[in-house]
Amino acid sequence: MSIPRLYTDHDLREGEAVPAAPGQGRYLGAVMRKKEGDEILLFNGRDGEWKARVASIRKDEATFMPESPRRAQTPLAGPVLLMAALKREAMEWVVEKATELGVRAIHPVLTTRAVPDRVNRARLSLIAREAAEQCERLDVPDVAEAVPLYTALGAWDGTPLVVAAERREAVPLAALPPGPMPSLLIGPEGGFTGPELDALARHPFVAMVSLGPRILRAETAAVSALAVLQATRGDWAHHTDE
Structure with a gap:
């Protein structure tokens, strides 16, 4: 450019x-x-x-x-991404690509199998800003402080949250019933533990979804799921060139 x-x-x-x-x-x-x-x-x-x-x-x-x-400024409409903390390079890549894919906020969460126990919020915010500059979006997604998964669930506002749950019976993400844009939760390398999945399933705002027949790396799962959400009910489905 x-x-x-x-x-x-x-x-x-x-x-x-x-x-x-x-x-x-x-x-x-x-x-x-x-x-x-x-x-x-x-x-x-x-x-x-x-x-x-x-x-x-x-x-x-x-x-x-x-x-x-x-x-003119456009309203925030993309999904919120809750992302289990990954190693530095993988986490930075997810933030960059999620920004390009139109997320309105990124919430790192700490899970049992997450390798790091913290993230560099300032660094991730800078990456989000630079990605927003390059992809021509009109805003920069907020990058929140990393919190434990159970803390994030306890503070959740009750809006729909879809969880990529490998090795569990779940509806394909693209087959979710029509509705508003949900938020998305992606687990760490190695996936969620059984107790974590059980805790998630107890919340009425949570829907377990499948991302296909293959086991994906965490960063691949995040990008794939965001693309499906944007294509089925986000700005990919409604965008027209000016």
Whole structure:
């Protein structure tokens, strides 16, 4: 993409300069070879996407001047992904791809068979931001702090939650009855334990689903299930080119 696209936390208003986030000035100057006056695109998840110019740039310091709105903000509509904590590279890959697939939030959960007992939220949030910039979405999914699975279930608001449950009798994900977009829970490498699956099944908002006849890696399961949800009841099913 020839015109750089950047996320900002600041409000976007015509003629009101906004400062670059850490790393953005260096990226524009050293990587993209941009200079004062060059065009960029800005978005903040609230005000849509704006045409803007580089107002000043020096090393890693830069300011941007919004000029005019380009795309109106759209409401958040994608699924929430609850993802068992994975090893660093796999978890980062899932966050990147889930952002591209339109999730509105990512909630890492700690399970019995999860290898790490924590995640680097700041690093995952940065990956989500960079993925949102590249895939042209108008917002960045929130990455929550990692919490134990049972804590996440206890705090759940009761909205539908589908759980990829390997080796259990379950309806195929694509065959779920019509309804609103559910949230999605994917387990760790090695799957959920029996007690974890039993606890999940006791909640009325949980539906166990199958992702096919093969055992998938956790990251493959996440991407596959998100694609099915977006294709059957999400923005893949309703998107039209402007």
